[in-house]
Structure formats: C-alpha cells, structure tokens
Amino acid sequence: MQWSHEAPDGDHIRSVGPDRILLASGERRASFALGAGLAAFDWPVRDANTLSAADCTALLATEPTVLILGTGPSQVFPAREVFAAFLTRRIGIEVMDNAAAARTYNVLLGEGRKVVAAFILPGQD
16 A cells, blocks of 8 residues: 655654554654654554553654554454553544554644554564
C-alpha cells in the first residue's frame, strides 16, 4: 500500500507491509514510534498481547495529545492498564492495525496535531 502525502512537521509514512514500514526517512523492520517534531525511535515491544503500561513510558514522555497504536497486521486491544496510563494523563489513545494507524497518523500529522504513533512489528531475530 503506497501513500504520497507530505507531512509538514515530521516524518510521514509512505507504505506499510506485514513486517516493515517505509518512512520518508527510511525503512523500519522492528517496532518503533514517531511523532510530530519527533524523530522515529526504537520501541522494544513485539506483541500487543503482552503490552504493559511500563512499556509505554517513552511514549508518555513525548506528551502527545493523541497516541495512535498500530498493533501489527490486525487490531489487538491491549490491557486496560495501558489505556489507563494514557487516559489518566488526558492523552487520547486509538488502537488499529498498522495500515490503518499509518493512514490516521499521516492525516493527523498533516493537520498539525501533536500526534505520536507507535507501531508493533515482529522485528528480526
């Protein structure tokens, strides 16, 4: 799936595959996060089913208004504690498969929103 939207303030996503995501700045094959005014950084999560609030510390530190969580090729809702970690700080959280998360992230970034997206990828062993 290819996109051509150019984001005004941040790295945008060009395409999503089952085991990789292509950003304007390069390809990612392991879980990562990125956001408005924020360079992509590694995020050591490989499975949405085991995601905990502690795994979200780096994401919370970016203080977004909304987090878009891409959980891989299908939508997987994390534990309630993950939602609580964001909602108690008045940060919205939306959970989607990676392709939907990428599209949503690009739109919100293009609107100038303070968005952060985190994508779970299987990575390379």
